[in-house]
Amino acid sequence: DAGVIQSPRHEVTEMGQEVTLRCKPISGHNSLFWYRQTMMRGLELLIYFNNNVPIDDSGMPEDRFSAKMPNASFSTLKIQPSEPRDSAVYFCASREGQQLNYGYTFGSGTRLTVV
Amino acid sequence: DQQVKQNSPSLSVQEGRISILNCDYTNSMFDYFLWYKKYPAEGPTFLISISSIKDKNEDGRFTVFLNKSAKHLSLHIVPSQPGDSAVYFCAAGGSARQLTFGSGTQLTVLP
Numbered sequence: 466d467a468g469v470i471q472s473p474r475h476e477v478t479e480m481g482q483e484v485t486l487r488c489k490p491i492s493g494h495n496s497l498f499w500y501r502q503t504m505m506r507g508l509e510l511l512i513y514f515n516n517n518v519p520i521d522d523s524g525m526p527e528d529r530f531s532a533k534m535p536n537a538s539f540s541t542l543k544i545q546p547s548e549p550r551d552s553a554v555y556f557c558a559s560r561e562g563q564q565l566n567y568g569y570t571f572g573s574g575t576r577l578t579v580v
Numbered sequence: 581d582q583q584v585k586q587n588s589p590s591l592s593v594q595e596g597r598i599s600i601l602n603c604d605y606t607n608s609m610f611d612y613f614l615w616y617k618k619y620p621a622e623g624p625t626f627l628i629s630i631s632s633i634k635d636k637n638e639d640g641r642f643t644v645f646l647n648k649s650a651k652h653l654s655l656h657i658v659p660s661q662p663g664d665s666a667v668y669f670c671a672a673g674g675s676a677r678q679l680t681f682g683s684g685t686q687l688t689v690l691p
Contacts, residue, residue, distance in 0.1 A: 469623070496677075498678065498679075500681070505683070506582075506683060507586070507669065507681055507682055507683030507684050508624070508669060508671075508681035508682075508683075508684075509681075510678060510679070510680065510681075513678050520678075521676065521678060556623055556624070558623070568614060568626035568629065569624075569626065569679065570623075570626075571616075571623030571624050571625070572623050573621065573622055573623050574621075574622075574623055
């Protein structure tokens with residue numbers, strides 16, 4: 466099992482550019498989560514999908530952020546336009562089932578730097 | 581408003597001693613609590629969990645304690661080893677079936 470795969474590992478972009486982060490969850494996991502890690506706020510939930518359907522997107526900071534899950538094996542998080550305050554590490558995680566005792570499996574993250 | 585708080589950003593302990601990491605929560609609807617460990621340049625990995633119907637769960641060197649009345653949980657690592665040096669995140673969940681994480685505590689175990 467390759468685990469949760471995120472790409473790219475690092476992204477440096479200029480303010481105003483569009484950024485797309487990608488995630489491939491573990492096969493068979495039907496819940497997918499996007500988190501953002503910052504020094505001040507730790508791990509913040511951005512959006513949560515179950516069976517490819519967005520369940521809770523209340524953590525998405527603003528309209529510049531959007532996320533899609535077109536199928537069970539792929540999700541994207543897009544920022545357009547990007548701003549320096551979006552610089553953070555973005556994690557994708559997946560989970561089998563909905564019970565919390567099925568712990569999340571996280572990817573290695575994408576470190577985004579907006580200059 | 582952070583519903584899960586880890587008030588100590590860092591902790592240093594001597595190898596062989598006990599490490600105690602603390603976490604407080606405000607939402608009384610949380611019924612499941614987890615600890616994750618994160619090494620640099622890696623994603624967090626699940627460490628140990630506890631349901632609200634218990635007050636203690638043990639797994640090898642790791643023990644999690646839950647005090648529901650105080651809305652407080654702690655992770656004890658004994659004996660601490662240099663390989664335990666990492667960021668530890670506390671997380672809590674409830675009926676929403678998603679986890680709320682704290683801001684993390686950097687544990688450094690000194691040889």
